Amino acid sequence: MSTPASGRPSYAAVLRVPYARRTFAAALVGRLSYGTVSIAVMLSVTRATGSYAVAGTVMALFGATSVLLSPSRAAFVDRYGPGRALRPMALIYGALLATLSAASWRPGAPAALLGALALAAGAFAPPLGPTMRAVWSGLIDDQRLLQRAFGLDGVVEELLFVSGPLLVGAVVRWAPPAAGVALSALLVVVGTVVFVSSPPVARARPSTVRRTRSPGRPRGARGLAQPVMVAAGVGLGIGALDLLVLAFVEERRYGDDVAAWVLAALSAGSAVGGLLNGAADWRTSARVRLPVLAAALGLTLAVAGLAPGLAVLTSAVACAGLFIAPALTTSYLIADESAPPGFRTRAGAWVNTAVNAGSSAGSAAVGVLLGRLPLGVCFALSGAATLAAAVLAGRPGLVRGARPHRPDPTEEGGEPSADGVLAAAAAEAGDECAGASSACPARPRRRRGRRR
Structure with missing residues (x-):
């Protein structure tokens, strides 16, 4: 150590x-x-x-x-x-x-x-x-x-x-x-x-x-409920955003290569947010911070649908990225704290699975909605789904969580x-x-x- x-x-x-x-x-x-x-x-x-x-x-x-x-x-x-x-x-x-x-x-x-x-x-x-x-x-x-x-x-x-x-x-x-x-x-x-x-x-x-x-299911599953739930919500937002950005670019005929640059802004924002989150000396517990980070991501995604042009959309997407790495890093920390000795690897794997499954579900759902609803509504719904996961994860029972081992x-x-x-x-x-x-x-x- x-x-x-x-x-x-x-x-x-x-x-x-x-x-x-x-x-x-x-x-x-x-x-x-x-x-x-x-x-x-x-x-x-x-x-x-x-x-x-x-x-x-x-x-x-x-x-x-x-x-x-x-x-x-x-x-x-x-x-x-x-x-x-x-x-x-x-x-x-x-x-x-x-x-x-x-x-x-x-x-x-x-x-x-x-x-x-x-x-x-x-x-x-x-x-x-x-x-x-x-x-x-x-x-x-x-x-x-x-x-x-x-x-x-x-x-x-x-x-x-x-x-x-x-x-x-x-x-x-x-x-x-x-x-x-x-x-x-x-x-x-x-x-x-x-x-x-x-x-x-x-x-x-x-x-x-x-x-x-x-x-595959570790003991202390009650303590894992909050990070897994938030990770799924974050993954859903990420998966939806990929298609939403592509649809935004195509709708306004900016060119296919522009979508890659907008999504690069998402990754850049996530990297900056992760570094700032890791360097901060937080006075609140990780379980209290986690729903707040997810809620901020959901709200930012919903607001991104109101962007009138490419510059504003790119800025909104970069702001959304600021909350992605902190939310996932905090989820991994909580999962690690909740896992009994000998179960740490699979506790982290459950968070990984939730992110990836949420991303796949978000892409599939938005793929269906894009042909039926206006683009701004699709942005709002994807943000609402992430926000709903944050609200559920913020319930008092989940915020208290399980006692660390x-x-x-x-x-x-x-x-x-x-x-x-x-x-x-x-x-x-x-x-x-x-x-x-x-x-x-x-x-x-x-x-x-x-x-x-």
Whole structure:
């Protein structure tokens, strides 16, 4: 663990935590694959079959298994440890993507084969994001520093999903789109293998907590209700906004490339909001802030529909982005606090699943509404849906939430849990640098009544 000796913790202090830079960088390499794979698969399948309908179906199959099975894959990580669970997942996932790349390299590939490969690949996508957040929680003792770590993680992840399509765009200038799928396979395999070899991850042992009846559903589900609900509402707003911006641009005949710039403003706003949120010393609890952030996002989305022109719309979309990363980062923090030892990875995965499912539902719903209602009304309805999730999440019972779990480095039978070993690894690193430099992190102190 690492706790800043004095003063206000910074993002630089996060990266000075023992093993943090190596572990985080490896996880980001693997997670970049998720920024490249969707556009790469879409382009390669479209090129191979000549049909947008087939490409859309293949992407739907890939997304369905990737999203719906995410909590179950995270449960394997909690149950068997990151090394034993993530490495085979990444290898199988990478092999299936490589096979899909080979099958779609030239035109004429059978649509059924491409769909089957995408369906299977989605089932094995390794949950690197939830696992990395569980590692942060094991490495960092101070709550303010952990907030910075989650904020940094969320902002960089947002940038990965912006840079991923740009990277694929550069690849397809010199190679077939299927090369982008092959690149995605390479990124996830290399990133995951290096990630699980990092000392705090490699030393983590499987949790010895008894399995629940449902492997994907963590204990403490009452505490997860609020962050999952808000994440679904935020995802719904994001998914709806993508289509709404495209419809706005087409309605006013600005040109298809303009939509990309408007959505880039959304990502930029989200990155700025995430950095500001992570650096702030909040005096209110995360459960109180979360519904407020979601409500602000919903109201901004609704108001964006009143924009008279492109400049105002872009500004409104950027303002909406200011609340996206803070809402999601706060959701992950609450999920982490609510999870008992040995269930952290799947708690984060439930938030991930809620965001992705909400995004898919938002896109589907707005796709139906756009042909039946005025554009401004569609903006208002999408904002109202996010606002409704905020109102439901703000109920007193959910704001109070479940009581945070106290730290316990051992589980049943006296065996160290994955969380306990992560903490022990970080503590050992702190001992190694003791006396070597005044810049070394302070040795951890166990706080009474604190979970970490």
